[in-house]
Amino acid sequence: MACLLAASPYTFPLQPHNLDSNSTEKSTEEWLFSSLKSPKTPTQLKTLHAHIIKTNFTQNDLVFGQLLLCCSISNSMHYASRIFAKIHHPKLFFYNAMVKGYSETGAHQEAIQIYSLMRSRSVFCDSFTFPVVLRSISSLGMIGVGEELHGLVMKTGFDARVIVQTALIDMYCACGLPNSARLIFDRIPDRDVICWNTMIAGYIKCGKFSKARELFERSPVKNVSSWNTLVDMYCKCGDIEIARQLFDEMPEKDIISWNAMISGYAKIGECEAARRLFEQMPKRNVVSWNVLITCYVHKRQFSDALELFRMMQVSDVKPNEVTVVSVIPACAHLGALDLGQWIHAYINRNRIKMDVYVNTSLIDMYGKCGSVEEARGVFDNAKVKDTFLCNTMIEVLAMHGRAEEAFGIFMYMRSGGFKPNDVTFIGLLKACSHVGMVDTGVKYFRMMKEEFGLTPKVEHFGCMVDLLGRAGHLQEARELIKNMPMEPTSIVWGALLSACRIHGNVKLAEEVALHLLDLEPQSCGNYVLLSNIYSKAGRFDEAVELRKMMKEKGVKKKPGCSSIEVNHVVNEFFAGDRAHPQCKEIYEQLEKMVKRLKAEGYVPCITSALHDVDMDEKEQTLVHHSEKLAVAFGLLSTDHRTPIRIVKNLRVCDDCHIFMKMVSKYYDRQMVVRDCSRFHHFSDGSCSCSDYW
DNA sequence: CTAGGGTTAG
Numbered sequence: 001m002a003c004l005l006a007a008s009p010y011t012f013p014l015q016p017h018n019l020d021s022n023s024t025e026k027s028t029e030e031w032l033f034s035s036l037k038s039p040k041t042p043t044q045l046k047t048l049h050a051h052i053i054k055t056n057f058t059q060n061d062l063v064f065g066q067l068l069l070c071c072s073i074s075n076s077m078h079y080a081s082r083i084f085a086k087i088h089h090p091k092l093f094f095y096n097a098m099v100k101g102y103s104e105t106g107a108h109q110e111a112i113q114i115y116s117l118m119r120s121r122s123v124f125c126d127s128f129t130f131p132v133v134l135r136s137i138s139s140l141g142m143i144g145v146g147e148e149l150h151g152l153v154m155k156t157g158f159d160a161r162v163i164v165q166t167a168l169i170d171m172y173c174a175c176g177l178p179n180s181a182r183l184i185f186d187r188i189p190d191r192d193v194i195c196w197n198t199m200i201a202g203y204i205k206c207g208k209f210s211k212a213r214e215l216f217e218r219s220p221v222k223n224v225s226s227w228n229t230l231v232d233m234y235c236k237c238g239d240i241e242i243a244r245q246l247f248d249e250m251p252e253k254d255i256i257s258w259n260a261m262i263s264g265y266a267k268i269g270e271c272e273a274a275r276r277l278f279e280q281m282p283k284r285n286v287v288s289w290n291v292l293i294t295c296y297v298h299k300r301q302f303s304d305a306l307e308l309f310r311m312m313q314v315s316d317v318k319p320n321e322v323t324v325v326s327v328i329p330a331c332a333h334l335g336a337l338d339l340g341q342w343i344h345a346y347i348n349r350n351r352i353k354m355d356v357y358v359n360t361s362l363i364d365m366y367g368k369c370g371s372v373e374e375a376r377g378v379f380d381n382a383k384v385k386d387t388f389l390c391n392t393m394i395e396v397l398a399m400h401g402r403a404e405e406a407f408g409i410f411m412y413m414r415s416g417g418f419k420p421n422d423v424t425f426i427g428l429l430k431a432c433s434h435v436g437m438v439d440t441g442v443k444y445f446r447m448m449k450e451e452f453g454l455t456p457k458v459e460h461f462g463c464m465v466d467l468l469g470r471a472g473h474l475q476e477a478r479e480l481i482k483n484m485p486m487e488p489t490s491i492v493w494g495a496l497l498s499a500c501r502i503h504g505n506v507k508l509a510e511e512v513a514l515h516l517l518d519l520e521p522q523s524c525g526n527y528v529l530l531s532n533i534y535s536k537a538g539r540f541d542e543a544v545e546l547r548k549m550m551k552e553k554g555v556k557k558k559p560g561c562s563s564i565e566v567n568h569v570v571n572e573f574f575a576g577d578r579a580h581p582q583c584k585e586i587y588e589q590l591e592k593m594v595k596r597l598k599a600e601g602y603v604p605c606i607t608s609a610l611h612d613v614d615m616d617e618k619e620q621t622l623v624h625h626s627e628k629l630a631v632a633f634g635l636l637s638t639d640h641r642t643p644i645r646i647v648k649n650l651r652v653c654d655d656c657h658i659f660m661k662m663v664s665k666y667y668d669r670q671m672v673v674r675d676c677s678r679f680h681h682f683s684d685g686s687c688s689c690s691d692y693w
Numbered sequence: 694c695t696a697g698g699g700t701t702a703g
């Protein structure tokens with residue numbers, strides 16, 4: 001993992017002092033024009049802008065329009081719009097540059113606004129304007145604007161241009177009207193390959209696969225793209241065999257053909273097949289890497305994904321914003337904060353575009369790695385915000401029990417015009433349940449229906465059961481399940497069972513467990529939970545009985561696994577694991593810790609041990625729980641002031657929770673433990689969850 | 694025209 005640090009430095013070709021050269025105006029203009037073709041920092045844009053004005057290049061629309069375009073590739077459309085707003089009589093080229101800039105940065109709404117501005121100022125659009133605007137219309141599916149534009153195109157005589165007609169075909173298909181598109185298609189006398197391919201792709205977008213195939217067969221002008229389109233189609237509709245057949249028999253392949261096929265395997269989770277093709281392909285580009293990395297992330301093979309990212313760094317392909325969006329969730333799941341922070345710095349160092357996707361994944365990563373402050377920092381600095389980004393921030397705050405701040409984000413959404421969706425409310429309800437705000441939760445549950453017209457899904461009922469149950473309203477929670485409009489899932493019952501554990505209600509737990517064991521008889525978590533409820537109530541016989549039942553049904557206990565990151569290396573520990581190279585030291589350290597804490601009054605809480613064994617052995621099993629191994633390792637290998645951050649795949653058990661509290665006190669260490677449902681921040685003998693988890 | 698990206702209940 002240390003190799004990740006070997007990133008190549010990226011120096012910017014244009015430094016501001018270069019602008020003071022004494023070259024003649026003519027060559028400066030050429031130089032200026034060419035230098036406007038690569039991305040610039042805001043300061044560089046400003047300097048260039050001043051330079052253009054000073055040398056009167058405003059007269060030359062090519063240079064000025066290029067500046068506006070340069071703003072867009074520099075991710076500075078807001079700067080472009082400021083410049084644009086100051087121009088009294090923009091030339092057509094400036095409008096076009098603005099429309100193109102917005103369209104290419106995904107600001108389709110703004111692109112269409114510029115188009116409307118042109119219409120209201122009676123500026124005549126040209127054959128450059130139409131396809132670009134049509135692209136934005138397609139993205140937004142604004143069929144009304146599209147049809148109006150269609151009429152305009154016919155009036156202005158641009159309808160003779162294949163390129164404009166093709167854009168119209170694409171627009172109609174994107175708006176779900178393939179038949180209207182086909183009418184245009186059939187009337188075009190000089191159809192080229194792109195035109196044919198657009199119509200084929202249009203059918204695919206509308207789900208008309210057989211029509212697409214039919215047209216492909218009829219097309220007299222097939223090129224690689226036509227084949228690629230079809231290969232991609234079969235990958236998307238799950239017919240990987242046919243896709244592969246086409247891939248194998250196509251007359252020539254380009255990099256896209258390979259990527260499409262690899263992506264097909266990636267989509268169905270066939271990492272190995274994807275990997276084989278990846279290794280076979282003659283040349284790889286950034287997309288090839290991204291597809292494969294994403295495939296591993298989706299298969300939850302996070303370490304493999306990170307390993308690929310590392311390999312990519314030493315290859316000749318530079319990672320881009322899509323790459324980091326694929327890699328960051330791997331850090332999030334592993335709880336690898338250092339690595340996540342490193343990638344964040346890497347993004348800045350390499351001028352990778354910080355778009356809304358990157359920011360969302362960063363917020364999620366910081367949250368899941370226990371650093372709410374950094375998550376908040378990314379949120380506040382994000383230039384573009386959307387519903388996803390806000391939802392993620394709410395979810396992070398909820399996870400850490402910071403309900404009021406989560407509500408604050410929700411208020412921000414409402415005032416900023418970001419439409420809350422069903423996920424928003426999952427976050428809000430979760431925030432309420434972690435701090436026991438029952439009334440507020442009920443308020444949000446009502447609000448989502450009454451004010452936002454969102455129908456609660458089973459997920460929302462799950463949150464509500466959790467909210468009521470945790471707060472001790474077990475019967476109300478039970479009633480809610482009875483009255484749900486849909487069948488309760490195992491997760492809903494699971495929420496109630498957890499609540500029974502917190503409040504020690506064995507009777508209800510038994511009823512709930514019946515449903516659970518019926519729904520998912522092979523899931524070990526339910527047996528463990530019920531067994532712990534029995535043990536806690538002193539009913540050990542029943543706990544043992546349950547253990548037997550597990551054995552009979554062949555249910556394997558999922559091994560507990562905790563990971564801790566030290567020096568960019570993620571160290572994984574399983575319960576009783578002896579695989580770590582420093583195993584001996586770790587076990588010695590753990591023994592010392594137990595001794596010391598026992599002297600301070602620690603009594604192992606053996607009810608947490610499920611195993612049907614004698615007392616001593618129970619204690620041994622407890623001592624070797626994965627999170628204890630991770631803590632011992634953390635104490636051994638980190639500086640006194642470094643907080644120990646641990647990620648666990650299961651719920652923390654009672655004993656480990658007590659143990660952690662005592663370690664935080666007697667070893668004077670901050671500890672942040674993420675279990676499968678929330679965070680525990682241990683400090684000076686207590687936990688942020690107030691023993692309510 | 695064709696390949697890659699973000700949030701979600703125990």
